[in-house]
Amino acid sequence: MSEPLLHLSHISKQFPGVLALDDVHLSVRAGEVHVLLGENGAGKSTLVKIVTGAYQRTGGDISFDGRPLQVADPRHAIDAGISMVYQEINLAPHLTVAENVYLGHEPLRSKLFRIIDQERMNRLAGQALSRFHLQIDPATPVQQLSVAQQQMVEIVKAFSTNARLIILDEPTATLTSREIDELFTLIRKMKAEGVAFIYISHRLEELPLIGDQVTVLRDGRFVATVPADTAMDELIRLMIGRTVDHLFPKRHVQAGERLLDVENLTRDGVFHDVGFSLRQGEILGVAGLVGAGRTEMARAIFGADKADSGRISLEGRPLDIQSPCHALKQGIAYVSEDRKGQSMALGMSVQDNITLAELPGLSGPVLLNAGAERECAEKYRKELDIRMTGPEQPAGLLSGGNQQKVVIARLLATNPKVLIFDEPTRGVDVGAKVEIYQLINQLVERGTGVILISSYLPELLALSDRVLVMREGRVSALLNRDEATQENILAAATTGTEQAA
Amino acid sequence: MRKLAPFAVLGIMVLVLGIAKPRFLATGNLLNIGTQMAPVALMAVGQMLVIISAGIDLSIGSVLALSGVVSTLLMAEFQLPLWLSLCAGVLVGTLCGWLNGLMITLGRIPPFIATLGMMGVARGLALILSGGVQVSVSDPNFSYIGNGRFLDVVPLPVIITLLVAVAGHMLLQQTKMGRYTYAIGSNREAAWLSGVNVDQTLRRIYTMSGALAGLAGIILMARLSSGQPAEGEGIELIVIAACVIGGASFSGGEGTVLGSVIGALIMGVLRNGCNLLQIPVFWQRVFIGAIIIIAVFADQYRKHRQQGPSG
Numbered sequence: 001m002s003e004p005l006l007h008l009s010h011i012s013k014q015f016p017g018v019l020a021l022d023d024v025h026l027s028v029r030a031g032e033v034h035v036l037l038g039e040n041g042a043g044k045s046t047l048v049k050i051v052t053g054a055y056q057r058t059g060g061d062i063s064f065d066g067r068p069l070q071v072a073d074p075r076h077a078i079d080a081g082i083s084m085v086y087q088e089i090n091l092a093p094h095l096t097v098a099e100n101v102y103l104g105h106e107p108l109r110s111k112l113f114r115i116i117d118q119e120r121m122n123r124l125a126g127q128a129l130s131r132f133h134l135q136i137d138p139a140t141p142v143q144q145l146s147v148a149q150q151q152m153v154e155i156v157k158a159f160s161t162n163a164r165l166i167i168l169d170e171p172t173a174t175l176t177s178r179e180i181d182e183l184f185t186l187i188r189k190m191k192a193e194g195v196a197f198i199y200i201s202h203r204l205e206e207l208p209l210i211g212d213q214v215t216v217l218r219d220g221r222f223v224a225t226v227p228a229d230t231a232m233d234e235l236i237r238l239m240i241g242r243t244v245d246h247l248f249p250k251r252h253v254q255a256g257e258r259l260l261d262v263e264n265l266t267r268d269g270v271f272h273d274v275g276f277s278l279r280q281g282e283i284l285g286v287a288g289l290v291g292a293g294r295t296e297m298a299r300a301i302f303g304a305d306k307a308d309s310g311r312i313s314l315e316g317r318p319l320d321i322q323s324p325c326h327a328l329k330q331g332i333a334y335v336s337e338d339r340k341g342q343s344m345a346l347g348m349s350v351q352d353n354i355t356l357a358e359l360p361g362l363s364g365p366v367l368l369n370a371g372a373e374r375e376c377a378e379k380y381r382k383e384l385d386i387r388m389t390g391p392e393q394p395a396g397l398l399s400g401g402n403q404q405k406v407v408i409a410r411l412l413a414t415n416p417k418v419l420i421f422d423e424p425t426r427g428v429d430v431g432a433k434v435e436i437y438q439l440i441n442q443l444v445e446r447g448t449g450v451i452l453i454s455s456y457l458p459e460l461l462a463l464s465d466r467v468l469v470m471r472e473g474r475v476s477a478l479l480n481r482d483e484a485t486q487e488n489i490l491a492a493a494t495t496g497t498e499q500a501a
Numbered sequence: 502m503r504k505l506a507p508f509a510v511l512g513i514m515v516l517v518l519g520i521a522k523p524r525f526l527a528t529g530n531l532l533n534i535g536t537q538m539a540p541v542a543l544m545a546v547g548q549m550l551v552i553i554s555a556g557i558d559l560s561i562g563s564v565l566a567l568s569g570v571v572s573t574l575l576m577a578e579f580q581l582p583l584w585l586s587l588c589a590g591v592l593v594g595t596l597c598g599w600l601n602g603l604m605i606t607l608g609r610i611p612p613f614i615a616t617l618g619m620m621g622v623a624r625g626l627a628l629i630l631s632g633g634v635q636v637s638v639s640d641p642n643f644s645y646i647g648n649g650r651f652l653d654v655v656p657l658p659v660i661i662t663l664l665v666a667v668a669g670h671m672l673l674q675q676t677k678m679g680r681y682t683y684a685i686g687s688n689r690e691a692a693w694l695s696g697v698n699v700d701q702t703l704r705r706i707y708t709m710s711g712a713l714a715g716l717a718g719i720i721l722m723a724r725l726s727s728g729q730p731a732e733g734e735g736i737e738l739i740v741i742a743a744c745v746i747g748g749a750s751f752s753g754g755e756g757t758v759l760g761s762v763i764g765a766l767i768m769g770v771l772r773n774g775c776n777l778l779q780i781p782v783f784w785q786r787v788f789i790g791a792i793i794i795i796a797v798f799a800d801q802y803r804k805h806r807q808q809g810p811s812g
Binding site: 016302304323324325327328329334336341342343344345346347348352356357359360363366367368410414 | 671675676677680681683684687688690691692693694695696697698754755806
């Protein structure tokens with residue numbers, strides 16, 4: 001095991017106006033899980049796209065299995081034995097799970113006429129899915145699956161190509177603990193068979209569990225390669241060049257008046273009899289497995305989806321929320337979990353994105369007020385420290401963490417009384433994560449009520465005053481801060497063990 | 502940078518034609534182009550709104566005909582006053598546009614299909630109401646709208662088009678509705694979750710497109726001093742081409758009113774230039790098609806090159 005399977009040396013990548021990678025090295029051995037660590041914009045995705053052929057390097061050498069590697073496009077990489085699971089889902093929504101998993105390497109009934117052996121494909125897909133303990137019918141169209149299920153299908157797809165090197169970009173971002181365990185078990189199995197992994201993640205506590213070596217990038221440059229059990233503080237220092245005192249800052253705030261009351265909220269087949277109350281200055285965490293109905297419940301409160309029955313009251317007044325427009329006017333705001341698909345108008349400027357929800361308040365009776373919009377955008381740029389070249393920059397060019405800040409700014413501009421965050425730090429790097437946590441603290445100090453939906457238990461446990469656990473559409477438990485532990489939450493999320501509220 | 506491209510194309514065309522045929526630059530000729538393209542430019546303003554919202558309106562040619570026929574019929578057969586008939590015509594166009602909007606929002610019918618259906622219905626009604634023949638109008642005031650000149654120089658259609666273009670530009674750049682139009686085209690779900698009343702905005706957009714098609718129909722038939730049920734057949738493609746050359750993208754979220762007017766002018770200059778150079782009519786269609794392809798290719802190429810790293 002002396003010769004590395006993949007060896008990258010002096011890799012550089014020049015884009016018009018930007019040197020994305022500058023003299024980067026990476027060595028991955030067979031049977032090793034090599035973690036790639038760095039802030040958003042550090043160059044991790046760029047480096048990995050060079051290995052898979054999505055980008056062409058402008059300098060340096062790549063050798064794979066002892067031989068120099070030329071990858072002109074992703075097809076070459078797959079043929080060479082390199083496979084990747086991207087951060088964004090790249091499945092064809094109208095095709096089935098089996099068709100997606102075997103896309104490009106379908107089992108053929110007749111090589112001459114290229115006729116696909118549908119039965120064998122479905123059978124093989126079924127086997128691959130059960131290796132992961134996934135209860136998904138391989139004939140299901142992918143668009144009917146949840147985001148986490150789609151992510152698992154992506155992983156199954158990468159593992160099905162008999163690859164020697166598999167690259168995983170934030171694979172656990174949309175998964176819950178149970179699915180993460182399945183993934184890690186399978187990774188370990190494949191390690192033993194000699195498969196190498198490049199693993200990109202922002203979840204530092206995962207690294208010692210699954211990683212062997214860690215390579216840190218910063219601003220497109222190689223910083224260091226260290227063992228995966230290196231202390232978190234040291235890793236953060238390597239990543240951002242300074243120390244971070246508290247990864248999960250929490251300020252304790254005296255909860256005020258009752259703010260939001262939800263009673264018997266139901267949507268047939270999705271969630272039933274959901275009820276809770278939220279006080280001013282309180283952070284209510286919402287935990288649960290994928291499919292538990294958390295996002296659906298939140299969207300119903302926000303008026304984005306209909307509810308069949310139930311009552312919602314704000315400050316004692318019953319509300320009948322028909323649309324997000326209505327909810328925002330009443331003071332309820334919602335930050336979606338799907339940044340790219342549901343939140344960002346990527347082609348519009350950062351400023352236009354920030355002012356979008358508050359436009360009625362920022363404009364005159366007929367015309368918009370450019371000055372007021374500029375002020376608003378600048379106010380939130382400062383408050384949230386949004387890194388951008390200027391307010392006119394197309395929002396799509398910002399990093400994930402900064403895009404998330406833009407979305408949050410947009411909703412903060414409406415001065416909400418209740419702010420519902422749905423997976424706010426998914427795909428966001430350490431530096432920006434801490435800033436978002438600090439923002440949440442500031443919000444509750446000002447008396448805003450926060451509902452925090454998160455699958456990332458360390459963040460949920462650190463920030464929440466109480467934790468609502470949902471299971472299969474119902475409230476399974478309501479835990480106080482001192483009762484809430486990883487085990488209790490998981491127990492309530494999976495078996496529905498009741499706890500005293 | 503990209504926004505300057507249509508200007509550049511127009512500038513080059515004017516330069517080349519001006520050198521090849523100095524007659525091109527004569528005031529009379531230039532104003533003539535303006536008059537001819539006025540209906541196209543009017544509809545392009547409305548179509549630009551629609552395309553920015555990630556939709557399409559294929560019915561404008563038929564709505565143009567129906568509005569013009571209704572106006573002329575009211576004048577010729579029912580002797581209604583000029584202003585009343587013209588208002589009725591624009592109202593017909595507005596109604597068709599509003600119905601498009603209803604189909605698309607409440608009916609959840611894709612814009613392509615809804616407006617394709619309206620295209621057939623409106624054209625059919627125009628032919629039925631007119632009996633398939635032209636409706637002559639003797640009132641000289643009607644003809645003045647299409648042929649008259651303000652201060653004896655600027656054709657009325659050009660003035661009307663300029664006023665509409667300025668209003669359209671202001672709507673798109675300086676009102677909430679304009680911003681919401683861009684947002685809906687850029688990411689409809691994000692607009693919805695940000696509190697935009699998507700359905701209401703879309704209905705307004707299609708209603709405006711219909712109203713402008715109605716206005717275009719009246720101006721066009723005023724020039725001919727008669728209602729022509731077959732007018733405007735195929736004009737929707739010229740209008741859409743003008744928008745695309747002017748910077749619109751079918752995926753939505755991009756384009757300007759100025760761009761659509763420049764696009765219409767480019768089409769007009771092209772036609773006029775071909776006539777002056779005595780290039781056969783059929784070749785004009787080849788050129789129009791080629792220009793559309795080149796314009797969009799250049800735009801896509803520039804967009805692709807700008808694609809930067811993604812962390």
